[in-house]
Amino acid sequence: MSTAVTTVTPVMPAKHYLNDNYGIRSWLLTKDHKRIAILYLVSITFFFFIGGLFAALIRMELLTPQGDLFQSDTYNKLFSMHGINMVFFFLVPSIPATLGNFVLPIMLGARDLAFPKINLLSWYIYIAGALFSLATMVSGGVDTGWTFYTPLSSGFLRTHVVLIAVGVIMAGFSSIFTGLNFIVTVHRMRAPGLTWGRLPLFVWSNYATSLIMVLATPVLAITLTLLALERGFHIGIFDPKLGGDPVLFQHMFWFYSHPAVYIMILPGMGVISELVTCFSRKRVFGYAFVAFSSIAIAVFGFLVWAHHMFVAGVSQYSAMVFSLLSFAVAIPSAVKVFNWTATMYKGSISLETPMLYALGFIGLFTVGGLTGIMLAALGLDVQVHDTYFVIAHFHYVMVGGMVTAYLGGLHFWWPKITGRMYPEAPAKLAALITFIGFNLTFFPQFILGYLGMPRRYHAYPPEFQVLNVLSSAGASVLAVGFLLPAIYFMWSLKYGAIAGDNPWRATGLEWQTTSPPPTHNFHEVPVVTTEPYAYGDEPEVTIVH
Amino acid sequence: MQFQLPLFPEQASKVAGQVDAFYLFLVLITTFFSLLIAVLILFFIVKYRQSPDRKAVQIHGSTLLEIVWTVIPLGISMVIFIWGAVLYYHIENPPNNSLEIYGVAKQWMWKFQHPGGQREINSLHVPIGRPVKVTLISQDVIHDFFVPAFRVKQDVLPNRYVYSWFTPTKPGTYHLFCSQYCGTNHSAMIGEVVVMQPEDYAEWLASGKAEGSLASQGEKLFQEFSCTTCHRPDSGARGPNLQGLYGRPVRLTDNRVVVADDNYIRESILSPNAKVVAGFQPIMPTFQGVVSEEGLIQITEYIKHMSQQESEPINNRSTPTEIRDNEVPTIQQELQQQGNTRPANPPEKKK
Numbered sequence: 037m038s039t040a041v042t043t044v045t046p047v048m049p050a051k052h053y054l055n056d057n058y059g060i061r062s063w064l065l066t067k068d069h070k071r072i073a074i075l076y077l078v079s080i081t082f083f084f085f086i087g088g089l090f091a092a093l094i095r096m097e098l099l100t101p102q103g104d105l106f107q108s109d110t111y112n113k114l115f116s117m118h119g120i121n122m123v124f125f126f127l128v129p130s131i132p133a134t135l136g137n138f139v140l141p142i143m144l145g146a147r148d149l150a151f152p153k154i155n156l157l158s159w160y161i162y163i164a165g166a167l168f169s170l171a172t173m174v175s176g177g178v179d180t181g182w183t184f185y186t187p188l189s190s191g192f193l194r195t196h197v198v199l200i201a202v203g204v205i206m207a208g209f210s211s212i213f214t215g216l217n218f219i220v221t222v223h224r225m226r227a228p229g230l231t232w233g234r235l236p237l238f239v240w241s242n243y244a245t246s247l248i249m250v251l252a253t254p255v256l257a258i259t260l261t262l263l264a265l266e267r268g269f270h271i272g273i274f275d276p277k278l279g280g281d282p283v284l285f286q287h288m289f290w291f292y293s294h295p296a297v298y299i300m301i302l303p304g305m306g307v308i309s310e311l312v313t314c315f316s317r318k319r320v321f322g323y324a325f326v327a328f329s330s331i332a333i334a335v336f337g338f339l340v341w342a343h344h345m346f347v348a349g350v351s352q353y354s355a356m357v358f359s360l361l362s363f364a365v366a367i368p369s370a371v372k373v374f375n376w377t378a379t380m381y382k383g384s385i386s387l388e389t390p391m392l393y394a395l396g397f398i399g400l401f402t403v404g405g406l407t408g409i410m411l412a413a414l415g416l417d418v419q420v421h422d423t424y425f426v427i428a429h430f431h432y433v434m435v436g437g438m439v440t441a442y443l444g445g446l447h448f449w450w451p452k453i454t455g456r457m458y459p460e461a462p463a464k465l466a467a468l469i470t471f472i473g474f475n476l477t478f479f480p481q482f483i484l485g486y487l488g489m490p491r492r493y494h495a496y497p498p499e500f501q502v503l504n505v506l507s508s509a510g511a512s513v514l515a516v517g518f519l520l521p522a523i524y525f526m527w528s529l530k531y532g533a534i535a536g537d538n539p540w541r542a543t544g545l546e547w548q549t550t551s552p553p554p555t556h557n558f559h560e561v562p563v564v565t566t567e568p569y570a571y572g573d574e575p576e577v578t579i580v581h
Numbered sequence: 582m583q584f585q586l587p588l589f590p591e592q593a594s595k596v597a598g599q600v601d602a603f604y605l606f607l608v609l610i611t612t613f614f615s616l617l618i619a620v621l622i623l624f625f626i627v628k629y630r631q632s633p634d635r636k637a638v639q640i641h642g643s644t645l646l647e648i649v650w651t652v653i654p655l656g657i658s659m660v661i662f663i664w665g666a667v668l669y670y671h672i673e674n675p676p677n678n679s680l681e682i683y684g685v686a687k688q689w690m691w692k693f694q695h696p697g698g699q700r701e702i703n704s705l706h707v708p709i710g711r712p713v714k715v716t717l718i719s720q721d722v723i724h725d726f727f728v729p730a731f732r733v734k735q736d737v738l739p740n741r742y743v744y745s746w747f748t749p750t751k752p753g754t755y756h757l758f759c760s761q762y763c764g765t766n767h768s769a770m771i772g773e774v775v776v777m778q779p780e781d782y783a784e785w786l787a788s789g790k791a792e793g794s795l796a797s798q799g800e801k802l803f804q805e806f807s808c809t810t811c812h813r814p815d816s817g818a819r820g821p822n823l824q825g826l827y828g829r830p831v832r833l834t835d836n837r838v839v840v841a842d843d844n845y846i847r848e849s850i851l852s853p854n855a856k857v858v859a860g861f862q863p864i865m866p867t868f869q870g871v872v873s874e875e876g877l878i879q880i881t882e883y884i885k886h887m888s889q890q891e892s893e894p895i896n897n898r899s900t901p902t903e904i905r906d907n908e909v910p911t912i913q914q915e916l917q918q919q920g921n922t923r924p925a926n927p928p929e930k931k932k
Contacts, residue, residue: 039903076854108767108768109765112764112767115663128923179764179765185722185761185762187721187722187739188722188763188764189606191722192721193764212596238888258645276739276740276741277740282723282738282739282740283738317636317637317652318638318639319640321639321640321641321643322641323642324642325642325647347725347735348723348736349735349741350740350744352669352674359666359669360662360667363655363661363662365661366658367654367655370651370654371647371650371651375642377622378640378642378646380621380625380626381640382637382639383637384631384632385626385629385630385635386630397915398618402619402775403611406611406614407611409610409611409658409661410607410608412662414666414668415600415603415664415665415667415668415669415671416603416668417669418600418672418732418849419729420733422725422727422759422761423760429892441761476794483588486589487587487589487590488589488590488758490725490727490758490760491762492767492768493758493767493768494768494769495768496768498585499585499587501585502585512810532875540606572636572639
């Protein structure tokens with residue numbers, strides 16, 4: 037028996053969402069989720085490079101043990117603005133607001149999100165928050181650290197704490213709107229036949245993320261509002277001098293910020309499920325387990341916040357409870373890693389760029405997750421808490437995990453978004469450079485942390501220098517890895533090969549429409565008859581660019 | 582630049598070896614699972630590389646495997662949890678026979694006081710071979726007492742005493758870091774811990790200029806602030822008798838029972854009306870802003886000292902507690918059930 041192999045030459049559709057109408061108004065007043073995704077993409081890329089610039093300056097300062105490049109206050113502002121911009125203006129919106137915004141409605145067979153105007157409003161609120169952040173930076177920055185711990189932030193620092201707090205609250209509201217929109221869309225706007233058991237895993241993970249966004253983010257707004265009230269009107273909530281409790285702030289802050297860590301990783305996990313299946317040409321191993329592990333992570337994620345506070349003067353018994361629960365939240369993540377690995381078993385694996393990023397993710401996330409286990413272990417956390425070990429751990433999860441997944445997803449859906457392919461060779465090179473640079477930057481920090489180098493140190497004892505130099509060297513490699521995609525993505529907008537509807541021969545409704553899709557996504561409402569990732573049944577097609 | 586590449590911090594306390602053993606165990610587990618995943622992935626990439634004459638075999642999953650890789654990690658993590666919790670309990674609870682030293686943190690320095698009244702700034706001298714308990718408080722923001730060579734770390738809070746303890750084992754000079762970001766000169770809020778042989782420590786103590794022991798300095802303050810006007814042992818006193826108070830349960834006007842530990846005494850000096858002892862009027866003025874943190878420590882030390890002398894029986898008619906000795910075990914049980922604060926130094930049983 038021989039399979040008939042058809043050869044197709046991709047063509048650009050005549051009419052699509054990018055050429056439907058033109059002009060600045062058509063972008064700034066658009067209600068199209070795809071265009072809003074691009075507005076977000078441009079905005080968060082800007083903040084990624086701003087945050088990256090601060091990181092570069094930090095690593096330059098840490099080349100030598102003496103604090104000789106910047107003043108202490110300047111250094112404190114650099115790491116604060118690095119953290120605030122990266123967490124609230126890049127990582128939290130990264131995948132949901134860009135890839136999620138673009139792909140999620142199409143994956144559901146919907147014409148748009150449930151509330152297109154709220155979607156646009158969410159971007160405007162994000163931009164308003166971003167302006168507050170820019171205003172803070174222009175007017176001298178802020179030196180609270182991204183954690184805003186009281187009473188330092190409420191009663192001692194003289195920088196623009198309230199200004200940035202308002203910015204962060206706004207960014208938070210924009211993510212509440214995105215989450216709300218996703219939840220309603222997933223519930224109400226699935227195509228005929230698209231049951232919950234047939235949802236792509238990217239949808240499941242964004243759904244879980246949305247639940248956290250809607251339920252946890254208001255607490256951040258409350259916490260920062262109380263902080264601003266204490267700072268502005270001396271209402272005693274956190275400052276003991278005014279009758280408050282400083283540890284209360286940490287409880288409230290982490291009640292948001294620990295779930296927020298899962299806001300920053302769950303969507304990445306969803307991307308990886310799409311990539312591993314597609315480039316292994318296989319059904320996902322254990323669909324139900326992967327899907328429900330996302331929900332389990334979202335639920336357990338709310339119950340572990342005090343593991344950031346084991347040495348902060350909390351009761352020993354509560355520390356033990358939170359440690360135990362932290363181990364519980366690690367299990368669903370482990371289950372995901374095992375399932376992705378098993379998905380590759382007996383697959384037909386090809387190593388295009390998105391798959392390289394996916395494999396990088398699995399490796400780096402595994403290290404990030406396991407070092408998280410080390411931090412959850414009470415007796416060891418005493419030594420490594422607030423040291424570079426913690427910095428290394430969360431960068432393995434946030435950069436090695438989320439940013440890697442984001443880049444993998446961006447390469448995967450780039451042809452869908454723009455209608456053109458990125459150039460494969462430089463892209464593979466960039467993925468490799470990123471992987472090497474990342475490990476060189478952050479692995480030495482694990483050792484530094486166990487040796488006892490505290491985080492947020494402007495100057496450090498000389499015996500830590502070699503490891504710091506290694507880390508800074510890695511950071512410069514990593515910078516190249518991040519700059520390359522920015523360059524070739526831009527290049528591909530004009531010179532990239534025409535992608536065609538489905539360059540990866542992937543399943544999923546988003547690949548059944550044209551690339552780029554029409555404004556209303558589908559000319560006919562699609563009907564779903566199979567499970568997701570029904571690889572193996574698809575026709576053999578050779579695409580000739 | 583000198584080429585130094587240490588991989589482990591020095592082991593200078595009794596617990597350091599235990600923490601390192603736990604750390605190595607976890608590094609082993611982390612390495613094993615990371616390698617397992619990496620090797621599997623690489624193996625699959627090579628073995629199942631896309632080729633024209635082979636198609637992927639579709640597998641839906643395996644509930645058995647899912648259970649296996651849920652239960653095994655769960656089991657391992659429970660081992661880690663218990664080991665970690667036991668170690669933490671050990672690190673967090675100072676033994677009763679500790680040498681007590683007091684530390685006050687402020688932006689951006691460490692101030693320590695020894696029981697004999699010797700003071701030092703940004704350095705801490707301790708003898709080897711016996712547990713040292715450092716009682717810590719901050720004058721301003723949250724700091725953190727971190728001595729990597731001892732494997733101990735404790736956030737230092739304003740308005741509340743916290744404790745860190747260790748048994749130094751190796752003479753030498755070690756880093757003391759503030760590891761909670763505390764503003765401009767956070768990274769300059771460092772000091773050294775000097776571990777000495779007991780005889781050298783005794784010599785060092787003797788060479789220090791001290792204006793009398795902490796307790797005697799506290800007594801001076803006690804007189805200076807006229808505390809004795811009300812806090813007297815006789816039955817007509819307007820304030821509770823402080824003799825024998827330290828570490829004992831106290832009944833309050835609202836019938837709650839609290840333990841008179843460092844934090845309670847400090848609060849009662851600064852906010853006297855927060856927890857008034859049953860049978861007394863809230864008439865004491867606040868000493869907020871009048872007594873320094875060092876002064877508060879000295880007064881507490883004096884009150885503790887009064888307890889150790891133990892000249893008056895505890896259930897004297899005018900004692901603050903109105904609690905009889907035979908009630909104490911029940912009250913302690915009650916406190917434990919409430920999950921209430923433990924006494925910093927549980928009262929010794931009296932025969």
